[in-house]
Amino acid sequence: MSSSPDPGRPSQKAIFFDLMGTCCNWLSSLLPLLQSCPPHPSMQPMESKVRQFAIEWREGFFKEVHARFERREPAEDIDLTHRRVLDSLLKERGIGLEIWDDGVRSALVRQWHLQVAWPDVIPALEKIRHEGNYFLIVLANGTTRLQLDIAQSSGIPFHMLLSSELLGLTKPDPSIYCKAMELTRLPPNKCLMVASHLYDLEAAKSVGMETIYVHRTTEDVDVKIDLDRQHKYVDWYYDGREGMDRKGFLDMAERLISR
Amino acid sequence: MSSSPDPGRPSQKAIFFDLMGTCCNWLSSLLPLLQSCPPHPSMQPMESKVRQFAIEWREGFFKEVHARFERREPAEDIDLTHRRVLDSLLKERGIGLEIWDDGVRSALVRQWHLQVAWPDVIPALEKIRHEGNYFLIVLANGTTRLQLDIAQSSGIPFHMLLSSELLGLTKPDPSIYCKAMELTRLPPNKCLMVASHLYDLEAAKSVGMETIYVHRTTEDVDVKIDLDRQHKYVDWYYDGREGMDRKGFLDMAERLISR
Structure with missing residues (x-):
């Protein structure tokens, strides 16, 4: 196709984010x-x-x-x-x-509609967004109005918000992850799910997504985190709990951009 | 309710934008x-x-x-x-x-998936977004993937993207405007439709939205713009055609923020 025009678009990927708890400190x-x-x-x-x-x-x-x-x-x-x-x-x-x-x-x-981002979230997402290879999409239970309010009050630079209300499906129904991927026209191996709840990642992995667990102080409080046992559906673990030297989303961004 | 907490949230409004032609120079x-x-x-x-x-x-x-x-x-x-x-x-x-x-x-x-914003669009939307009183939402025919690609390639800071594919409805069906408003939990008098196509605004006005026509060089090329006749469904007109002294979205932003 030597005579053909080439728009030079990079192959795209999508990162789906749980919102409350994972991205925001409610x-x-x-x-x-x-x-x-x-x-x-x-x-x-x-x-x-x-x-x-x-x-x-x-x-x-x-x-x-x-x-x-x-x-x-x-x-x-x-x-x-x-x-x-x-x-x-x-x-x-x-x-x-x-x-x-x-x-x-x-x-x-x-x-609950007014939330601040965890400190690692906005700088990480700005870096990923600037690099241009990933769509940043909320995929979370709740209403669209809730997501709009949180996106606006937190200032997190998502490209798009997908709520259970909008899709007519609830996490962890595997269909909601499939529907989200279908809308992006991307296959599962180009899609990542980021959450601070293990049940969410287990479902995302069941439909073939890559999964990233970000540990948060306020989430999975009663869940025993045993990543050796959960390794079948948690591909990457980042510590985003409050405290020194825990960079959570920033470490994740660095890895996603460098690979 | 003197003893009650007050989250101090401003009353919200939503601006729905047509995308291709209105916001972007395809x-x-x-x-x-x-x-x-x-x-x-x-x-x-x-x-x-x-x-x-x-x-x-x-x-x-x-x-x-x-x-x-x-x-x-x-x-x-x-x-x-x-x-x-x-x-x-x-x-x-x-x-x-x-x-x-x-x-x-x-x-x-x-x-068609890779488009640049008209020069007035990003500075205007950044101002409106910074002011914090409006949700900035795409409401346009097409697929979600198209909107994601255009939002990413243009860099326009929308909060959310609503496509005809996602809503299962096509403009100018009045139901698509109603569905979009329902998702924001806002009444018609808190919602604006911005487009460079008269047929779009006529439909938006039929369900009670406020309407803003932004004139673009590339759009409504065969349409005779007669705003005296169209005044029933065009509330505000801004000239966003290419050339000197036409500030389109910037004039619109100034008015929306000051009122």
Whole structure:
């Protein structure tokens, strides 16, 4: 084809990202708001109890999503799930509507839409985006509005957002990963899934994606991370927990760009 | 709610953008490649004939999309439509496969995926994005892969890409605008449609969106722009044609941010 034009486009690949927890620190957004809520004995001492409350809220949310998935029910608006779990946790602690009223609860549910990126995420994604060989795509449960709010409040430079609402499928249904790949017109060996939840990567690997586990302080809290056992579906591990010398996404970016 | 937390989130709005022609100069990407194709008498003199050929290719594409829409047929992969129109135009000019072979034609079809932004687009969208009050969302006919390629090659900082392929609907079907608004959880009076095609804005206005027409050198070439007559569905007009003192998207951004 010597006489043919050559647009010189590099072969493209796609990185799919779980959003909440993996890319964003939902806890740091939630804590100040929880601490500003009306005081209650069950939330004292504030520093430890409020943190514990937030983590239980997140765990309760995951349990609900997984239970719906097991029952093959369609995904629910994340705001409704968050509100139901919140109401249930407050009831357990004896905090009634006369103490944390509807306005307080609604503001807390809305706060999940405003999240900051973990410090390693934006510099890493800017590097990858600048290099130009990967599409950076969110693939996460939740609504499109949630993803838009988080993308905007965090400022993470994704190319595109794919929600369970938009695709009509819920992770870890293998079909959602297949649908995402089909939309990019890329085969599984050109697609990576990045998550801080093992169940997500297990499903992504089942359809042939390359998988990257990024360990986060707030995620998989009750999961025993045994990468020797999980090596069949975790291709790469990066430590992105809070603390010194843990570069998470930055190490990942370096490897993806250099290979 | 004096005791309630207040996340202080500004009320959000969404701007939906047509992509090709409105945000991107497809012609400047296509011309060098067309000029590098094997020479043929029907393409001489090169400067005017090649440009005319590109404009006819674009018009033929629009005719095909509109005809499919009128016949209520589902959207087709844009690469297939582009190839069919190309083959037909080359046949008219007597350029057979022995002159522009399959490789030449495939490269030309692929080239539509690589586009540069009009000069006013990136600075305007960066300003709007920085201000933080609008989601910037592509809403355009075509495939998701096409939109990903154009978003990446042009570098335009959209939050999200909605294609006719992804939504299962084609512009100007009013349902596609409704579906896009539903995904953002925003009412029509918080949503704007920006396009350089009058038919697009007429449909967006029919579902209650605010509409902005940006005039482009390469678009609506055969359409008589009579904004007095079209004022019922064009709320704002900006001149974004090539030339001095026409700031198009920049004037639009200034107005959106200041109001």
